Amino acid sequence: MAVIYDRVALIGLGLIASSMAHAMKKWGLAGSIAGYAKTEATREAALELGFCDEVFATAGDAVKNADLVILAVPVGVMGAVAAEIRPHLKPGATVTDVGSVKQAVVEAVGPHVPDGVDFVPGHPLAGTEHSGPRSGFATLFQNRFTLLTPGDARPEAVARLRALWEGMGALVEEMEADHHDLVLAVTSHTPHLIAYTMVGVADHLRRVTESEVIKYSAAGFRDFTRIAASDPTMWRDVFLTNKEATLDILGRFTEELFALQRAIRMGDGDELFNYFTRTRAIRRGIIEAGQDTAAPDFGRTKADGP
Amino acid sequence: MAVIYDRVALIGLGLIASSMAHAMKKWGLAGSIAGYAKTEATREAALELGFCDEVFATAGDAVKNADLVILAVPVGVMGAVAAEIRPHLKPGATVTDVGSVKQAVVEAVGPHVPDGVDFVPGHPLAGTEHSGPRSGFATLFQNRFTLLTPGDARPEAVARLRALWEGMGALVEEMEADHHDLVLAVTSHTPHLIAYTMVGVADHLRRVTESEVIKYSAAGFRDFTRIAASDPTMWRDVFLTNKEATLDILGRFTEELFALQRAIRMGDGDELFNYFTRTRAIRRGIIEAGQDTAAPDFGRTKADGP
Incomplete structure (x- = not known):
């Protein structure tokens, strides 16, 4: 499959993020993958398992030059992370998330997304009871729904994110956040x-x-x-x-x-x-x-x- | 494995009974298996799938000469079935059941068990969401618990029933019905x-x-x-x-x-x-x-x- 984003940044490296990275690697959907996690142990696991090409000790550094930024942290800290990465976002980039709740994420993250960057909230309906960087696997999203709540994001940005999810085997649907x-x-x-x-x-x-x-x-x-x-x-x-x-x-x-x-x-x-x-x-x-x-x-x- | 009961009668031929029959056949635990089910379609399925050697249109006929009688009908009809088979039970036989509730079965079935017959209530903690004679399979009980509530049954009757369950791969424990x-x-x-x-x-x-x-x-x-x-x-x-x-x-x-x-x-x-x-x-x-x-x-x- 063709590369869909030259550079992807994963903010948070737990079950969902590591599974996405494995899937993007397996099907050649990303040119390179940068990762950020709070603890050094998690960042080292990402390099050791090879699902990130580079890891960074701050979220701001991780998102530099990224065409797609994926927020994969607990919903409660999404707003703070969005504020932190804001000055480092590349013009024309897309920001998405994988939170289980969408209206609260729209309210927390939306105000921090600058002009010229698209925010396309998302939620893959997939998971296991395990967590952490070592729990991910490439086929987690196969034949499972991913819901996007694009709001007023540009259609071309939504289509591109949809192509990424479909490349990872997901069935994609769009709906309103509430x-x-x-x-x-x-x-x-x-x-x-x-x-x-x-x-x-x-x-x-x-x-x-x-x-x-x-x-x-x-x-x-x-x-x-x-x-x-x-x-x-x-x-x-x-x-x-x-x-x-x-x-x-x-x-x-x-x-x-x-x-x-x-x-x-x-x-x-x-x-x-x-x-x-x-x-x-x-x-x-x-x-x-x-x-x-x-x-x-x-x-x-x-x-x-x- | 050695034959544990020469003749086994299954009263009711749903998921649990058909799985027991498949397991007894697979591991050679029963000399022959007789079956009773209310509907002709179920009895025919038992013969067609080969998990019963003979089927009968009445529970009384099915239990004749059986060394072990297994009540595998809904708990609500156990008492009526026990009353029906009573005159046909072989002296020295053991009666057991596979109901999910034990105190009510003891109260409903117990009074109908004649002297010289042991009643050893049982409950295999195994199942799927499927039901009927075509849903059974031999390995259903593997590494799953079967609980026996023997009350005052003779120890040798309990030990023999335990051996049957263990032969089908179950882990057997005994406790009080309540x-x-x-x-x-x-x-x-x-x-x-x-x-x-x-x-x-x-x-x-x-x-x-x-x-x-x-x-x-x-x-x-x-x-x-x-x-x-x-x-x-x-x-x-x-x-x-x-x-x-x-x-x-x-x-x-x-x-x-x-x-x-x-x-x-x-x-x-x-x-x-x-x-x-x-x-x-x-x-x-x-x-x-x-x-x-x-x-x-x-x-x-x-x-x-x-």
Whole structure:
């Protein structure tokens, strides 16, 4: 595939950034990749693993001469990083991000983007419960959606970023930032909060020893613990910055849960059976949409690393 | 491996029963396998797939001459089935079951087990979101726990059933029936109810179209839909028969959820960060206990079928 950006700067070198770097290298999408991370250990890992060509101790140095700057830091620090890199951005460059929340990023980063630079917020719907520079792999975005919320960025800048994501195997869609935040509150943010809560309940329960909970973690709970093992900083920022939509969906969730709890208490088997039958149909929709498979390995075939 | 039971009768031929049959065949643990299912289509599938040697149109006929009778029907009908097979049980036989709840099964089945027959309730902590005779595969129980709640069954009957499960690759533990129900309420039953609820919320939400929820079902929600796609009859019976423990754990869950919801509303980032950090540690415990792996495919390597 052809080079899409001569020089790419990654600000933050965790799971998403390192996976993007591996993917850009694998498919020849970037001429060179510069990286910035807060700790020297992370910067050294990037060089050791070879997914960055150069690393820098400041974000400002990393973005110099970059045609694309990718902000891959927790949502809560995006604004400060944007302010820091502002004087060093190359005219005509594009700035994007990979944050799980978009409206808050638009508000935090937007004011720091100078004239002549395009800001195209983005969010790859991909991840694992692992974090850090050693957790990335090139195929993380394959056949997964990346959502762009371009606002008033120039169409040619959006098209070029889209080509990069498609080059990494992603399916790209565009939408408004606030709509993105509501959709994700349903499909990702609230489910994560619930999983964290359930794991917390198990942790506090004294009559069932922790070792039993762990030992007999049948399918339900085991899947929750995987979700609830995601990066704490990232998720703290998600809930603080997508507060309204998350609280809205949580309210609806509590209403539904109370209705089912009542059905259990009243012994209303028909209500439970009908509810569970409806939810099963949604699963079939997801399989038909190609975002998962019906196979016993749940479609999670091993990627090419790590 | 040596034959452990000359003749095994499977009452019900769904995911668990067909997987047990495949496993007993694969490792030579049963001399012959008789099967009963309510519908002719299921009985025919069992013969066509070859996991039963003979099938019968009544449970009573199926259990004749069986050394081991395995009740693999929904918990809600176990009592009726036990009453039906009672006159046909071979003296010295063992009856077991594979229900997800144990105290209710003990109460429903126990009174129908005649003198000279041992009743050893059991529960394999294994499954997929699929159901029916075509969903089974021999390796379903490999390295997964099977819990036995033997009560006052003879030790030699318990040891023999344990040998069968171990022959199918399971890790076997014994405990009291009521303790089983509490542990499972935490690790499986409540997580399933929560997953059903979250999927139901998404289904009702009008501002986000169903197609969007399905299309952008990032990790969190996708995992929930898989859990929420499990057999509705089985789960209805679980909640109706493990009512007290499930309501107890649900109450604790709601308390915790409200505390986190308040932290979001108040913008208390430290509270969220500390909570998420604690839950992450539990995940590490599960990986160390060998019930999941840290690899990107989540340890779900494809089994040998279907």
